[in-house]
Amino acid sequence: MEKLIQITSGRGPLECQWVVSKVLKTFLEELKDNTIDYEIIHRENGDVNMTLKSVTVLLKGKNIREFLETWLGTICWEGKSTFRKLHKRSKWFIGVFELENQEMANFNEKDIRFQTARSQGSGGQNVNKVNTAVRATHIPTNESVFVQDTRSQLNNKKLSIIRLKEKVMGTYIQQLENRMKETWNHHLQVERGNPVRTFSGTDFKSNYQDKSFKKQRNVLKQNLKSYSNDLN
Numbered sequence: 001m002e003k004l005i006q007i008t009s010g011r012g013p014l015e016c017q018w019v020v021s022k023v024l025k026t027f028l029e030e031l032k033d034n035t036i037d038y039e040i041i042h043r044e045n046g047d048v049n050m051t052l053k054s055v056t057v058l059l060k061g062k063n064i065r066e067f068l069e070t071w072l073g074t075i076c077w078e079g080k081s082t083f084r085k086l087h088k089r090s091k092w093f094i095g096v097f098e099l100e101n102q103e104m105a106n107f108n109e110k111d112i113r114f115q116t117a118r119s120q121g122s123g124g125q126n127v128n129k130v131n132t133a134v135r136a137t138h139i140p141t142n143e144s145v146f147v148q149d150t151r152s153q154l155n156n157k158k159l160s161i162i163r164l165k166e167k168v169m170g171t172y173i174q175q176l177e178n179r180m181k182e183t184w185n186h187h188l189q190v191e192r193g194n195p196v197r198t199f200s201g202t203d204f205k206s207n208y209q210d211k212s213f214k215k216q217r218n219v220l221k222q223n224l225k226s227y228s229n230d231l232n
Helices: 014-033 064-068 124-131 154-179 214-231
Strands: 001-008 037-046 052-060 073-078 091-096 112-117 133-138 142-146 197-200
Touching: 001 014, 001 064, 014 037, 014 052, 014 073, 014 091, 014 197, 052 064, 052 214, 112 154, 133 154, 142 154
Parallel strands: 073 197
Antiparallel strands: 001 052, 001 091, 037 052, 073 091, 112 133, 133 142
């Protein structure tokens, strides 16, 4: 199963961008705890360092629906702004949303056409005499990158694959957001009230309470199993 999830500050202020970065960290930690694979395929940096306006994460694995039940919706952070200490507001909201009914862009290295060339500019004998630079083109989308970071053609090729994938996926996400602009307006507004999770303080302490009773059920099952063993 695959799910495409976006964590967004909407058009919230800098404080909301900070909350996005903190939520992302917690979100990824819980993904690891639940053995769900993920890949960050697009991010929009915030207005200052260590903040994010939005980030899109591809989830792969089992029990994703159950995991997302505790995440999808409005996230609230309660605390005083670390950027505007005299600001009276104490509650800040962001959103976690699923991008539905969209086919993922298929990036396959077999669809890349590589061309070698001499590196441009100064840099020694290899720059002028050996084709160490690499241009990689993704044939289905016609996106391309030119890499001449090292004097090794092989290393430049590896770098070109990484950068080309980032470029193709970034373009895909941008197109996806544009197509969905009329049906979801999460970048324009984030619903307030009834947050699925609430965090507080500069240490971003979670106030979330697990209401699924999963832990209680597991304990009960274990007790019943022990009782059954005792009877036998």
